[in-house]
Amino acid sequence: KNEVEQSPQNLTAQEGEFITINCSYSVGISALHWLQQHPGGGIVSLFMLSSGKKKHGRLIATINIQEKHSSLHITASHPRDSAVYICAVTPNTGTASKLTFGTGTRLQVTL
Amino acid sequence: GAGVSQSPRYKVAKRGQDVALRCDPISGHVSLFWYQQALGQGPEFLTYFQNEAQLDKSGLPSDRFFAERPEGSVSTLKIQRTQQEDSAVYLCASSLGVGAYGYTFGSGTRLTVV
Numbered sequence: 001k002n003e004v005e006q007s008p009q010n011l012t013a014q015e016g017e018f019i020t021i022n023c024s025y026s027v028g029i030s031a032l033h034w035l036q037q038h039p040g041g042g043i044v045s046l047f048m049l050s051s052g053k054k055k056h057g058r059l060i061a062t063i064n065i066q067e068k069h070s071s072l073h074i075t076a077s078h079p080r081d082s083a084v085y086i087c088a089v090t091p092n093t094g095t096a097s098k099l100t101f102g103t104g105t106r107l108q109v110t111l
Numbered sequence: 112g113a114g115v116s117q118s119p120r121y122k123v124a125k126r127g128q129d130v131a132l133r134c135d136p137i138s139g140h141v142s143l144f145w146y147q148q149a150l151g152q153g154p155e156f157l158t159y160f161q162n163e164a165q166l167d168k169s170g171l172p173s174d175r176f177f178a179e180r181p182e183g184s185v186s187t188l189k190i191q192r193t194q195q196e197d198s199a200v201y202l203c204a205s206s207l208g209v210g211a212y213g214y215t216f217g218s219g220t221r222l223t224v225v
Contacts, residue, residue: 045214045215099156
């Protein structure tokens with residue numbers, strides 16, 4: 001079992017829909033990251049969370065440390081949001097900053 | 112520079128050839144990571160530098176893989192005698208400090224071994 005699990009693996013939405021991507025992890029962490037990767041592109045860091053909730057534009061990320069769960073929400077989705085969204089954690093053991101990644105959620109937003 | 116720069120962007124190598132991949136992190140970033148991302152998979156950790164010190168190389172898949180960061184800035188990942196299973200995107204990331212800091216990723220080097 002992976003230490004970081006994401007769901008769904010694939011997601012298709014129509015423009016304007018509210019989208020939720022979930023992440024569960026099984027290790028103690030010092031931070032959780034949401035990342036975005038476009039096809040053929042590098043990775044962009046969206047959020048780093050250790051508690052609570054963060055918002056940036058149409059993106060909202062929440063984390064529940066007790067339940068070891070995080071969600072990424074996209075409001076009023078747009079085709080340009082189409083990308084792979086990756087959840088990653090910084091475990092609080094081992095190499096201080098090393099990230100452990102989920103396998104990603106592939107999002108396709110259609111007109 | 113403004114971001115993490117990786118070169119080359121694409122590399123095609125014949126099986127058995129040696130390759131060198133370069134990462135130029137954000138100036139002043141202490142931590143530097145290399146990750147390997149196979150097609151359709153999430154990135155997997157390869158190695159970690161804190162300044163010039165390689166503190167963790169537990170993810171390097173074999174002794175054909177070698178990384179260095181001699182002056183604590185630019186890093187090079189070298190793969191000797193490349194094999195087809197080495198085909199992947201190699202991502203470099205840097206971070207200002209040690210611990211739960213944000214990361215900046217490079218665009219990656221896509222290595223194809225034929």
